[in-house]
Amino acid sequence: TRRGVPEAILAEGKTAEEAATLAVAAVRSTGRAILTRAADDHVSAVVDALDDAVAFDRDDRARTLVAHAPDFDPPDLSATVGVATGGTSDAEAAGEAAVILEEMGATVTRVEDVGVAHLGRVLDHLDTLRDADVLIVAAGREGALPTVVAGLVDTPVIGLPVSTGYGHGGAGEAALAGMLQSCTVISTVNVDAGFIAGAQAGLVARAVSDARTETDEPTGADDA
Amino acid sequence: TRRGVPEAILAEGKTAEEAATLAVAAVRSTGRAILTRAADDHVSAVVDALDDAVAFDRDDRARTLVAHAPDFDPPDLSATVGVATGGTSDAEAAGEAAVILEEMGATVTRVEDVGVAHLGRVLDHLDTLRDADVLIVAAGREGALPTVVAGLVDTPVIGLPVSTGYGHGGAGEAALAGMLQSCTVISTVNVDAGFIAGAQAGLVARAVSDARTETDEPTGADDA
Amino acid sequence: TRRGVPEAILAEGKTAEEAATLAVAAVRSTGRAILTRAADDHVSAVVDALDDAVAFDRDDRARTLVAHAPDFDPPDLSATVGVATGGTSDAEAAGEAAVILEEMGATVTRVEDVGVAHLGRVLDHLDTLRDADVLIVAAGREGALPTVVAGLVDTPVIGLPVSTGYGHGGAGEAALAGMLQSCTVISTVNVDAGFIAGAQAGLVARAVSDARTETDEPTGADDA
Amino acid sequence: TRRGVPEAILAEGKTAEEAATLAVAAVRSTGRAILTRAADDHVSAVVDALDDAVAFDRDDRARTLVAHAPDFDPPDLSATVGVATGGTSDAEAAGEAAVILEEMGATVTRVEDVGVAHLGRVLDHLDTLRDADVLIVAAGREGALPTVVAGLVDTPVIGLPVSTGYGHGGAGEAALAGMLQSCTVISTVNVDAGFIAGAQAGLVARAVSDARTETDEPTGADDA
Amino acid sequence: TRRGVPEAILAEGKTAEEAATLAVAAVRSTGRAILTRAADDHVSAVVDALDDAVAFDRDDRARTLVAHAPDFDPPDLSATVGVATGGTSDAEAAGEAAVILEEMGATVTRVEDVGVAHLGRVLDHLDTLRDADVLIVAAGREGALPTVVAGLVDTPVIGLPVSTGYGHGGAGEAALAGMLQSCTVISTVNVDAGFIAGAQAGLVARAVSDARTETDEPTGADDA
Amino acid sequence: TRRGVPEAILAEGKTAEEAATLAVAAVRSTGRAILTRAADDHVSAVVDALDDAVAFDRDDRARTLVAHAPDFDPPDLSATVGVATGGTSDAEAAGEAAVILEEMGATVTRVEDVGVAHLGRVLDHLDTLRDADVLIVAAGREGALPTVVAGLVDTPVIGLPVSTGYGHGGAGEAALAGMLQSCTVISTVNVDAGFIAGAQAGLVARAVSDARTETDEPTGADDA
Amino acid sequence: TRRGVPEAILAEGKTAEEAATLAVAAVRSTGRAILTRAADDHVSAVVDALDDAVAFDRDDRARTLVAHAPDFDPPDLSATVGVATGGTSDAEAAGEAAVILEEMGATVTRVEDVGVAHLGRVLDHLDTLRDADVLIVAAGREGALPTVVAGLVDTPVIGLPVSTGYGHGGAGEAALAGMLQSCTVISTVNVDAGFIAGAQAGLVARAVSDARTETDEPTGADDA
Amino acid sequence: TRRGVPEAILAEGKTAEEAATLAVAAVRSTGRAILTRAADDHVSAVVDALDDAVAFDRDDRARTLVAHAPDFDPPDLSATVGVATGGTSDAEAAGEAAVILEEMGATVTRVEDVGVAHLGRVLDHLDTLRDADVLIVAAGREGALPTVVAGLVDTPVIGLPVSTGYGHGGAGEAALAGMLQSCTVISTVNVDAGFIAGAQAGLVARAVSDARTETDEPTGADDA
Ligand SMILES: Nc1ncnc2c1ncn2[C@@H]1O[C@H](COP(=O)(O)O)[C@@H](O)[C@H]1O
Ligand SMILES: Nc1ncnc2c1ncn2[C@@H]1O[C@H](COP(=O)(O)O)[C@@H](O)[C@H]1O
Ligand SMILES: Nc1ncnc2c1ncn2[C@@H]1O[C@H](COP(=O)(O)O)[C@@H](O)[C@H]1O
Ligand SMILES: Nc1ncnc2c1ncn2[C@@H]1O[C@H](COP(=O)(O)O)[C@@H](O)[C@H]1O
Ligand SMILES: [Mg+2]
Ligand SMILES: [Mg+2]
Ligand SMILES: [Mg+2]
Ligand SMILES: [Mg+2]
Ligand SMILES: [Mg+2]
Ligand SMILES: [Mg+2]
Ligand SMILES: [Mg+2]
Ligand SMILES: [Mg+2]
Structure with missing residues (x-):
C-alpha cells in the first residue's frame, strides 16, 4: 500500500x-x-x-x-474521524469514505441527516463532531453544511460535495463551488470523491495517531 | 411609476x-x-x-x-421588510435594496454581519427577522446565509447574491448557484441586483400592505 | 410542517x-x-x-x-395565486407549483399557452393575471414570458424557468439567465423548480392572507 | 468591395x-x-x-x-431596413449597423426605446416595423425584443445581442442565448456585432433591391 | 400560418x-x-x-x-435557396431546413459533402451556390464551411451549426462559436436548428420573391 | 481566535x-x-x-x-508544515500560507522551484518533504506538482492552485481542476487561497501537536 | 489517401x-x-x-x-513512434492512435501504466521513450503525464487527453486544460482523439523518415 | 538548454x-x-x-x-518551418514563435494575411507552405485557417489560436475549440502560446534535421 x-x-x-x-x-x-x-x-x-x-x-x-484474506492483518490507528451528511442522498459518497477509513484503521463516527435547513440537529450532535480528530462533511445541493459545521468546531474539516441537485449548479457543481468559496476554513475534494475524502482524512488520522503513540522518534519521521 | x-x-x-x-x-x-x-x-x-x-x-x-421635489408626496406602506447581510462587502447591494424599499414606502429593518460561520449572531436576531413581512438576505462567497435564515423563519425570503469571492465560483457565481440549489424555499435575483431585490420585496410588501388596509375590496383587486 | x-x-x-x-x-x-x-x-x-x-x-x-388521511384538515388561505405558462412543455413544472399551492390552501388560477410570440393571448388574460395576489410565470426556451407579464401587471412575479430548448442555452439555462437579466422586476427559482416556485408563492400568499384576516395583531407577527 | x-x-x-x-x-x-x-x-x-x-x-x-473621397459614387439600393433598439445602451451597436447599411445604399428607418417591458411602444411603431424589407432588432439584458417583434411582423428579423447587463448572463451572453433559443424565427449575430448585423441586413436588402429592379435577368444571377 | x-x-x-x-x-x-x-x-x-x-x-x-389535405394549395415563391452541407452528419438539420423551404414554396438546390478540408469540391459548386438568392450552409465540428462559402459568394449566408464532434467544443458548440466569430458576414441560428434556418431563409426568399413579382406596390408593403 | x-x-x-x-x-x-x-x-x-x-x-x-502588541504571546505548536512551490509566481499564495502557519505556531519549512518539468529538483528535496507532518504544495499552470509530490510521500498533502497561466484554463482553473482530478490522494482549496491552505494545514498541525503533547487526555478532546 | x-x-x-x-x-x-x-x-x-x-x-x-485487400501494399516508414499511457482507461484512445500509426507504416513502441503517481515506472522506461522519433502520451484525470515525460526527453511530445475522471473537470476537460497549460513544450489534440494524435505523429514520423531516406532532394520537398 | x-x-x-x-x-x-x-x-x-x-x-x-553574448554559438538546423497568419492581429503570437524557431536554428518562412475569407491568397502561397518541413498556422476569430491549410498540404500543421474576436467565443476560445474540432489532422497549443508553438515546431524541425544529417546512428538516438 x-x-x-x-x-x-x-x-x-x-x-x-x-x-x-x-x-x-x-x-x-x-x-x-x-x-x-x-x-x-x-x-x-x-x-x-x-x-x-x-x-x-x-x-x-x-x-x-x-x-x-484469512491472514490479513488490519491496521489500527489511535484516532477518530467523524463523517457527517446532510441527507440520504449523501450516503453513497460518505459511505465510501467511511469504508476507506475503516480499512485504514481509523475509528469512524457517523452523524447523519444534519442539514443546514434544520440547524437544531447540527447543534444536537456538536459533541460528537467536536470529539473527532478530523471531520468529513458531505453535502449536496448548495453544499453549505461543511461551512456551518466548521464554524462550530475546532477540528480540521474536509468538505465532500455530492452530485445531488438539478438545474443550474446541479451535478454537485454548486456544492463544490460553495465549499471552495467557504467563509470558514475547509479543504475540499472533487464531487462524489468519497474515496479521496476518506483517504485524505485517513492520512491526517494516521499523522495524529503516530503523534499520539510516538515516544521519542524525531518529528515527522517517515514511517513508510 | x-x-x-x-x-x-x-x-x-x-x-x-x-x-x-x-x-x-x-x-x-x-x-x-x-x-x-x-x-x-x-x-x-x-x-x-x-x-x-x-x-x-x-x-x-x-x-x-x-x-x-419640494412637493413630492412619498408613498407609505403598512408593511415591514427585513434586510440581512453576512458581511461588510454585502453592504452596497443590500443598501441599494433598502433605499428602493424606503422609496416604495416600506419600513426597513437592517440586520448586519450575521454570517453562517457565526451562527450565534443569526440566532440573536431571530426575533427581528421573524417580525418582518418579507426578508431580503444578501450574501457573497458561498451564499449560504439565505438558506440558513429561511430554515429559521416563517417569512418569504429573497436571496441576493453578492459578487465577493475570488477564484472558482467568484464574482458571485457560487453564491447565485447556491441560492438556486437551496434546500429550503427561497427565490433569488441576479448577482448584485440590489435594485431588483428591493423592488420585488417592495411589491410583496405592497401586496401585504394592501391586504392589511383593504376593507371590503375584492381579493387581489388591481389598484394601479 | x-x-x-x-x-x-x-x-x-x-x-x-x-x-x-x-x-x-x-x-x-x-x-x-x-x-x-x-x-x-x-x-x-x-x-x-x-x-x-x-x-x-x-x-x-x-x-x-x-x-x-381521512382526518387531514387542509389549510385555507384568503389569497389567490396565478400560474401562467408559455406552452405545453411548461406544464409539468407549473403543475408541480400549482399542487403545492393548493396544498398550502391558496386559490390557484391557471393561464395556459400565453407565449411571447402570440402577444394577443397574453393581453386577453390580463384581467385574470391582474386579479392574483402573486404570480408564477413558467417559460422555457428564451424565457421571456415573465418579463412581458411583469411589464403589464402590478403584482409580484416569480419566474419559473423550464428545461425546454436544445442547443446553446438549452436545458433551461437561457431561460434562467434571461429571467435573472430581466429588464423588469421579478425574482426567480432554479430550472424546473416547480416545488420551490409554488412554495415561495405560497409563503407570499400566506403573508397576504394573514394581513387580510388579521385584526389587531402586531405587524409581521410570527404565527409558527 | x-x-x-x-x-x-x-x-x-x-x-x-x-x-x-x-x-x-x-x-x-x-x-x-x-x-x-x-x-x-x-x-x-x-x-x-x-x-x-x-x-x-x-x-x-x-x-x-x-x-x-470627392469622386466617391455611393451605392443606392431600392430597399428599406428597419433598425430597432430596446434602450439607449443598444445605441452603439445599432448605430454601427445603421452606418454600414447607409454605406451599402439602403434606406434605414430607426425605431428607438421599444423595450419588452413597455409593449405599448412596440405596438405604436408596428407600421414602421412592418414597412421594412428586413429588420435588425438590438437588445441587451434578456434580449427578448427580437422575439416579440418577430411575433408581430412578416419580415425577416436579425437579432443583435448587446453587452449590457451585469451578473450571471451578463456581457450579452443571456441576450445571445435567448435569441438562439427564440420561440419565433430569427437569425442572430455575435454580441455587439453591429457591423455584421448591418452587413448581413445589407446583403438581404441588396437581394431584394436587385429583385425589385431586375427586368428579365435569370433568377439569383451573380452580379459581383 | x-x-x-x-x-x-x-x-x-x-x-x-x-x-x-x-x-x-x-x-x-x-x-x-x-x-x-x-x-x-x-x-x-x-x-x-x-x-x-x-x-x-x-x-x-x-x-x-x-x-x-386534398384541397391544400401550396404556396409558390419566385426565389431559390441553396442548402449546402459539409458531410453526411449534417444531413438531418439541412434536410429539415429544406423541407420547410419547400413548404414555403421556395426552389431548393442542394450541394452536399463540400467540406473545408476538400476545397476543390466547394469550388466545383460555386456556380450553383452563386445562383441562389440566399444560402443555408450547415457544418459541424469546427463549423468553418459557412465562412469559406461566404468568402466566395455575393449572397446572404445563414450558418447552421450541427451537433457533431466529441470532446471540447463538441455538441455543436465549437461550430456555433466559430460562426458567431466568422471573419466574413453571416448570421446564424442555434445548433441543429434546421427548422429556424429554413424558415428564416424562407422569409428572405419571400421578400425577394415579393420584390421580384411586385409591380407598383409601395416598398416593403405588408402582405400578411 | x-x-x-x-x-x-x-x-x-x-x-x-x-x-x-x-x-x-x-x-x-x-x-x-x-x-x-x-x-x-x-x-x-x-x-x-x-x-x-x-x-x-x-x-x-x-x-x-x-x-x-508588546504583550502578545504567540502560540507554539510541536509540528512541522512543509510549503512547496513550483515557481516564482507561486510565491505570493505560498507565502501567505506560510505567514498564517507561523502565526499559528507551526514550524514551516519551504521548498521552492520544484516544478514537474524538473523532476530532479523534486527528488533532491524528498527528505525535507517527508519530514513534515503535513504539506502544502502550490502550483499554477497545469497544477501537477501536488500530485507528483503526493505520489512520493506518506504525508497529507493540501494542493494550492495558483492563478498563473494564460489562455484556456488560465487564471488557475486548469490547476484547480487538475488537483480535483488528481490520481493521488490530496485535498484542495480555491485558487490563490493561501490563507485557507495555511489555516487548514495549521489545524492539522495543531491536531498533530495536541496528540504529540497530550498525556492521558481522552482521544479527540475539544480544547477550544 | x-x-x-x-x-x-x-x-x-x-x-x-x-x-x-x-x-x-x-x-x-x-x-x-x-x-x-x-x-x-x-x-x-x-x-x-x-x-x-x-x-x-x-x-x-x-x-x-x-x-x-489481398493486393494492398502497406506503406513503410523509417521512423519510430512511442505511445505511452497512464492507466488502463487510456488504452482505447492510445490503441486507436497506434493502429493508425501502424497503417501509416511507422514502428510503434508501447509503454503502459506509467502514471505520474508512480514516477519509478516512468523512469524505468526512459530509454524506450527517448529512442522514439516522436511520442504520443495519453492521460486522463489530471493529465499530467505528458508534462512529466516531456520534461525528461528530447523528443516532440503530443499530448492525448482521455475522458476519464468524474466530477469537476471530468470527461477529459481537466486533462485537456492541463496539457494546454503545460509548463513544458507539448502540443495537444482533443479529448479521446486517438485518430488525430496518431495521424499527426504519423505525419511527423513521415517527415523524419523522408529526411532519413532522402539523398539529394531539396529540403522539405513535397512528395504528395 | x-x-x-x-x-x-x-x-x-x-x-x-x-x-x-x-x-x-x-x-x-x-x-x-x-x-x-x-x-x-x-x-x-x-x-x-x-x-x-x-x-x-x-x-x-x-x-x-x-x-x-559575444561568444554565443547559435545552433543551426537543416530544416525549414513555415509560419502562416490570417491577419495582422496574429502577428504577435506568430512572431514569438518565429523568434524561438530562429533561436533553435531553424529556417523560418513567413506567409502573412492568408485569411479563410480570401482563399485566393492561400492558394497563391501553396508552394511556400508545401516546401516547409513543418507548419505553424496562427488564426484568431473562428480559427479556420489551420484546417484549410492542412487540407492542402502534406506537412504536419500545428495550430496556434490567437485571442482576437469579441463576444461569445472571444479571447481565442472559438479559435481553440475550432482547431481541436478540426476535420483535418492538426495538433494545437493554447491561445496566444506562440512560444510553445515555436518550440514544438522547433523540436520537430530538429528531429527532421537530425534525420537529414545522421549517417549511421541508431534510429531516434537521444542526442541531449
Ligand atoms: N471511487 C474512487 N474515486 C477516485 N479514485 C478511486 C476510486 N476508487 C479507486 N480509486 C483510485 O483509482 C485507482 C485505480 O484506478 P483504476 O486503475 O482505474 O482502477 C486506485 O489506485 C485508487 O487510487
Ligand atoms: N421537486 C422538488 N424540487 C426541489 N425540492 C423538492 C422537490 N420535492 C421535494 N423537495 C424538497 O426536498 C425535500 C425532500 O428531500 P429528500 O429528503 O431528498 O426527499 C423536501 O423537504 C422538500 O423541501
Ligand atoms: N466592428 C466590427 N466588428 C466585426 N468585424 C469588423 C468590424 N469592423 C470591421 N470589421 C471587419 O474586420 C475586417 C478588418 O479587420 P482588421 O484587418 O483587423 O482591421 C474588415 O474586413 C471587416 O470585415
Ligand atoms: N510566452 C511564453 N508562453 C509560455 N511559456 C513561456 C513563455 N515565455 C517563456 N515561457 C516558459 O516559461 C518559463 C519561464 O517561466 P518564468 O520562470 O515564470 O519566467 C520558461 O522556462 C519557458 O519555458
Ligand atoms: Mg445538502
Ligand atoms: Mg457571505
Ligand atoms: Mg416558452
Ligand atoms: Mg434590452
Ligand atoms: Mg463539418
Ligand atoms: Mg506550476
Ligand atoms: Mg492518467
Ligand atoms: Mg483569423
Whole structure:
C-alpha cells in the first residue's frame, strides 16, 4: 500500500471479469481488495473468483466491497474521524469514505441527516463532531453544511460535495463551488470523491495517531 | 411609476451629464429621481443641475442618490421588510435594496454581519427577522446565509447574491448557484441586483400592505 | 410542517419502496404525503402501502401524488395565486407549483399557452393575471414570458424557468439567465423548480392572507 | 468591395497611426474608408492624414467615422431596413449597423426605446416595423425584443445581442442565448456585432433591391 | 400560418398520440401538418389518425413528415435557396431546413459533402451556390464551411451549426462559436436548428420573391 | 481566535483607512493583526495608526503585514508544515500560507522551484518533504506538482492552485481542476487561497501537536 | 489517401449497414478500410460485406477494425513512434492512435501504466521513450503525464487527453486544460482523439523518415 | 538548454528589475537570454544591465528581446518551418514563435494575411507552405485557417489560436475549440502560446534535421 492508503479498484467502467481479475491480484499481493462504485455483478464475479476462506464485506449504500484474506492483518490507528451528511442522498459518497477509513484503521463516527435547513440537529450532535480528530462533511445541493459545521468546531474539516441537485449548479457543481468559496476554513475534494475524502482524512488520522503513540522518534519521521 | 416600482437611473456606464439630464427629467415628471451605482461625479452633476429646493439623500455605501421635489408626496406602506447581510462587502447591494424599499414606502429593518460561520449572531436576531413581512438576505462567497435564515423563519425570503469571492465560483457565481440549489424555499435575483431585490420585496410588501388596509375590496383587486 | 411549507418527497432518484416508506411515515405524522417527480411505480407502491381510507390525488402532467388521511384538515388561505405558462412543455413544472399551492390552501388560477410570440393571448388574460395576489410565470426556451407579464401587471412575479430548448442555452439555462437579466422586476427559482416556485408563492400568499384576516395583531407577527 | 460589403477598419486595438495608414489606403483604392469602434484619437489621426477634399461623417454614439473621397459614387439600393433598439445602451451597436447599411445604399428607418417591458411602444411603431424589407432588432439584458417583434411582423428579423447587463448572463451572453433559443424565427449575430448585423441586413436588402429592379435577368444571377 | 412560416410540430419529446392529435388539428385548420424530429412511431400514429385522402411525404434523413389535405394549395415563391452541407452528419438539420423551404414554396438546390478540408469540391459548386438568392450552409465540428462559402459568394449566408464532434467544443458548440466569430458576414441560428434556418431563409426568399413579382406596390408593403 | 485560526484582514478591496481601523481593533482585542493582500498604502496606514510599541513584520512577496502588541504571546505548536512551490509566481499564495502557519505556531519549512518539468529538483528535496507532518504544495499552470509530490510521500498533502497561466484554463482553473482530478490522494482549496491552505494545514498541525503533547487526555478532546 | 493519412470510418453514430457500405467502397478504391469506434455489430457487418480474400485485424481495446485487400501494399516508414499511457482507461484512445500509426507504416513502441503517481515506472522506461522519433502520451484525470515525460526527453511530445475522471473537470476537460497549460513544450489534440494524435505523429514520423531516406532532394520537398 | 528548447523569460507579470536579473543570469550561464511578452521598460532594463558587447535583437510586433553574448554559438538546423497568419492581429503570437524557431536554428518562412475569407491568397502561397518541413498556422476569430491549410498540404500543421474576436467565443476560445474540432489532422497549443508553438515546431524541425544529417546512428538516438 502506497502512503498507507489502500489501493482501491474503481469498478465502475470495468467489466465484472476485469474487476475480478484485479481483485484476485490485490488479495494475492496485499491480503486485501477494496472495490468502489461496485454494482452487483462486480460483487458476484469477485466473490466467485476468490477463495472461500476470504471474508467479504459488501456495503450496499456505499457501493463498496471489501475482501480480506484469512491472514490479513488490519491496521489500527489511535484516532477518530467523524463523517457527517446532510441527507440520504449523501450516503453513497460518505459511505465510501467511511469504508476507506475503516480499512485504514481509523475509528469512524457517523452523524447523519444534519442539514443546514434544520440547524437544531447540527447543534444536537456538536459533541460528537467536536470529539473527532478530523471531520468529513458531505453535502449536496448548495453544499453549505461543511461551512456551518466548521464554524462550530475546532477540528480540521474536509468538505465532500455530492452530485445531488438539478438545474443550474446541479451535478454537485454548486456544492463544490460553495465549499471552495467557504467563509470558514475547509479543504475540499472533487464531487462524489468519497474515496479521496476518506483517504485524505485517513492520512491526517494516521499523522495524529503516530503523534499520539510516538515516544521519542524525531518529528515527522517517515514511517513508510 | 410602473407597478409602484420607482424608476431608477443606473448611473454606472453613463456620463455625469447624461445622468443629470435624466435626473432633471425624472424630478420634473414624477417629483423624484433615484440614481443607483452613482459615483461622486454623477452626484455633483445631478445636485448642480437640480433646483435648490430639491432635497437630496446620498448614501455612500449604497452608492445611491435620491432627490425629492419640494412637493413630492412619498408613498407609505403598512408593511415591514427585513434586510440581512453576512458581511461588510454585502453592504452596497443590500443598501441599494433598502433605499428602493424606503422609496416604495416600506419600513426597513437592517440586520448586519450575521454570517453562517457565526451562527450565534443569526440566532440573536431571530426575533427581528421573524417580525418582518418579507426578508431580503444578501450574501457573497458561498451564499449560504439565505438558506440558513429561511430554515429559521416563517417569512418569504429573497436571496441576493453578492459578487465577493475570488477564484472558482467568484464574482458571485457560487453564491447565485447556491441560492438556486437551496434546500429550503427561497427565490433569488441576479448577482448584485440590489435594485431588483428591493423592488420585488417592495411589491410583496405592497401586496401585504394592501391586504392589511383593504376593507371590503375584492381579493387581489388591481389598484394601479 | 416547517414554515407552512408542506414537506414533499422528491420521488425521482428513490426506489418505489423508499418512496412508499417515506409516504407512510409522512401520512402518519402529518396526515398528508406529497410526492413530486413521481413515476407510475412510485405511485403504485405508495397507494399499496397506505390505508384504504386515505384519499389520493394523482396529477399525471405535474407528476405529483397527494395523499390525505381521512382526518387531514387542509389549510385555507384568503389569497389567490396565478400560474401562467408559455406552452405545453411548461406544464409539468407549473403543475408541480400549482399542487403545492393548493396544498398550502391558496386559490390557484391557471393561464395556459400565453407565449411571447402570440402577444394577443397574453393581453386577453390580463384581467385574470391582474386579479392574483402573486404570480408564477413558467417559460422555457428564451424565457421571456415573465418579463412581458411583469411589464403589464402590478403584482409580484416569480419566474419559473423550464428545461425546454436544445442547443446553446438549452436545458433551461437561457431561460434562467434571461429571467435573472430581466429588464423588469421579478425574482426567480432554479430550472424546473416547480416545488420551490409554488412554495415561495405560497409563503407570499400566506403573508397576504394573514394581513387580510388579521385584526389587531402586531405587524409581521410570527404565527409558527 | 467583396460581396458589396464595404471593408471596414476595426479601430479598436489599433494605434491612431495604424488606423490612419489603413484609412488612407482605403480611400485611395476604393474612394472610401469606414472606421468602426473608433475613439477620438483615431478620428483625429485619420482626418489629419487625409486630403482636405475628403468629406467626413463622425457618429459619436455609433463610434464610427466614414470618409468619402470627392469622386466617391455611393451605392443606392431600392430597399428599406428597419433598425430597432430596446434602450439607449443598444445605441452603439445599432448605430454601427445603421452606418454600414447607409454605406451599402439602403434606406434605414430607426425605431428607438421599444423595450419588452413597455409593449405599448412596440405596438405604436408596428407600421414602421412592418414597412421594412428586413429588420435588425438590438437588445441587451434578456434580449427578448427580437422575439416579440418577430411575433408581430412578416419580415425577416436579425437579432443583435448587446453587452449590457451585469451578473450571471451578463456581457450579452443571456441576450445571445435567448435569441438562439427564440420561440419565433430569427437569425442572430455575435454580441455587439453591429457591423455584421448591418452587413448581413445589407446583403438581404441588396437581394431584394436587385429583385425589385431586375427586368428579365435569370433568377439569383451573380452580379459581383 | 404566422409570417408565412408554416407551423411545425416538434415530435421529439411528445408521445405518438400527442403528435397525432396535433397533426389532425393542423390539417383540419390549415390543410397541412409538418412534423419535425419525428420517429417512426410518430409517423405511424399520424398516418393512422389522418384521412386516407391526405398525401404524406416522409423524409427519413430529415426526420420530417409532411401531410397535405386534398384541397391544400401550396404556396409558390419566385426565389431559390441553396442548402449546402459539409458531410453526411449534417444531413438531418439541412434536410429539415429544406423541407420547410419547400413548404414555403421556395426552389431548393442542394450541394452536399463540400467540406473545408476538400476545397476543390466547394469550388466545383460555386456556380450553383452563386445562383441562389440566399444560402443555408450547415457544418459541424469546427463549423468553418459557412465562412469559406461566404468568402466566395455575393449572397446572404445563414450558418447552421450541427451537433457533431466529441470532446471540447463538441455538441455543436465549437461550430456555433466559430460562426458567431466568422471573419466574413453571416448570421446564424442555434445548433441543429434546421427548422429556424429554413424558415428564416424562407422569409428572405419571400421578400425577394415579393420584390421580384411586385409591380407598383409601395416598398416593403405588408402582405400578411 | 476562532478554531485557533487567527482572524486576518483581507486588505484588497478595502481603503487604507478601513484596513487601519480594523487593524487597530484587532490589536486591541487580540494583541495581533494580520493583513493579507496588503498594498503599500495599506501598510503605511496601519503602521501609522498603531502604537510605536507594536512590532511589525511586512512580507513583500506574500503581501502580508503582521502586527504584534508588546504583550502578545504567540502560540507554539510541536509540528512541522512543509510549503512547496513550483515557481516564482507561486510565491505570493505560498507565502501567505506560510505567514498564517507561523502565526499559528507551526514550524514551516519551504521548498521552492520544484516544478514537474524538473523532476530532479523534486527528488533532491524528498527528505525535507517527508519530514513534515503535513504539506502544502502550490502550483499554477497545469497544477501537477501536488500530485507528483503526493505520489512520493506518506504525508497529507493540501494542493494550492495558483492563478498563473494564460489562455484556456488560465487564471488557475486548469490547476484547480487538475488537483480535483488528481490520481493521488490530496485535498484542495480555491485558487490563490493561501490563507485557507495555511489555516487548514495549521489545524492539522495543531491536531498533530495536541496528540504529540497530550498525556492521558481522552482521544479527540475539544480544547477550544 | 490525403496527406498520407489513411481515411478512417468513424463507426460510432453510423448503422452497421452504413459502415459496411463505406468499408466496401474504401477497400475497392484504396485497398484498405479502417474503422474506429467500431462496435461488434459494425465489425460483423463489415466482415460479411467484404470478400473472403480480405484480411481483417480487429483490436478490441482500441475498438478498431482494419481490412486489407489481398493486393494492398502497406506503406513503410523509417521512423519510430512511442505511445505511452497512464492507466488502463487510456488504452482505447492510445490503441486507436497506434493502429493508425501502424497503417501509416511507422514502428510503434508501447509503454503502459506509467502514471505520474508512480514516477519509478516512468523512469524505468526512459530509454524506450527517448529512442522514439516522436511520442504520443495519453492521460486522463489530471493529465499530467505528458508534462512529466516531456520534461525528461528530447523528443516532440503530443499530448492525448482521455475522458476519464468524474466530477469537476471530468470527461477529459481537466486533462485537456492541463496539457494546454503545460509548463513544458507539448502540443495537444482533443479529448479521446486517438485518430488525430496518431495521424499527426504519423505525419511527423513521415517527415523524419523522408529526411532519413532522402539523398539529394531539396529540403522539405513535397512528395504528395 | 533543456530539450534543445531555449529557456525564455516570460517578462509579463515581472518587474523590469526582475526581468533584468534573470536576463543577466541567463546570458552568464548560457550565452543567451530570450524575453517574451516584453514591454519597453523590460527591454531598457535588460539592455542597461547587460554588457555593451552583448548583441540585442528587439522585435516590436513579437514583443521579444533576444540577447547574445559575444561568444554565443547559435545552433543551426537543416530544416525549414513555415509560419502562416490570417491577419495582422496574429502577428504577435506568430512572431514569438518565429523568434524561438530562429533561436533553435531553424529556417523560418513567413506567409502573412492568408485569411479563410480570401482563399485566393492561400492558394497563391501553396508552394511556400508545401516546401516547409513543418507548419505553424496562427488564426484568431473562428480559427479556420489551420484546417484549410492542412487540407492542402502534406506537412504536419500545428495550430496556434490567437485571442482576437469579441463576444461569445472571444479571447481565442472559438479559435481553440475550432482547431481541436478540426476535420483535418492538426495538433494545437493554447491561445496566444506562440512560444510553445515555436518550440514544438522547433523540436520537430530538429528531429527532421537530425534525420537529414545522421549517417549511421541508431534510429531516434537521444542526442541531449
Ligand atoms: N471511487 C474512487 N474515486 C477516485 N479514485 C478511486 C476510486 N476508487 C479507486 N480509486 C483510485 O483509482 C485507482 C485505480 O484506478 P483504476 O486503475 O482505474 O482502477 C486506485 O489506485 C485508487 O487510487
Ligand atoms: N421537486 C422538488 N424540487 C426541489 N425540492 C423538492 C422537490 N420535492 C421535494 N423537495 C424538497 O426536498 C425535500 C425532500 O428531500 P429528500 O429528503 O431528498 O426527499 C423536501 O423537504 C422538500 O423541501
Ligand atoms: N466592428 C466590427 N466588428 C466585426 N468585424 C469588423 C468590424 N469592423 C470591421 N470589421 C471587419 O474586420 C475586417 C478588418 O479587420 P482588421 O484587418 O483587423 O482591421 C474588415 O474586413 C471587416 O470585415
Ligand atoms: N510566452 C511564453 N508562453 C509560455 N511559456 C513561456 C513563455 N515565455 C517563456 N515561457 C516558459 O516559461 C518559463 C519561464 O517561466 P518564468 O520562470 O515564470 O519566467 C520558461 O522556462 C519557458 O519555458
Ligand atoms: Mg445538502
Ligand atoms: Mg457571505
Ligand atoms: Mg416558452
Ligand atoms: Mg434590452
Ligand atoms: Mg463539418
Ligand atoms: Mg506550476
Ligand atoms: Mg492518467
Ligand atoms: Mg483569423
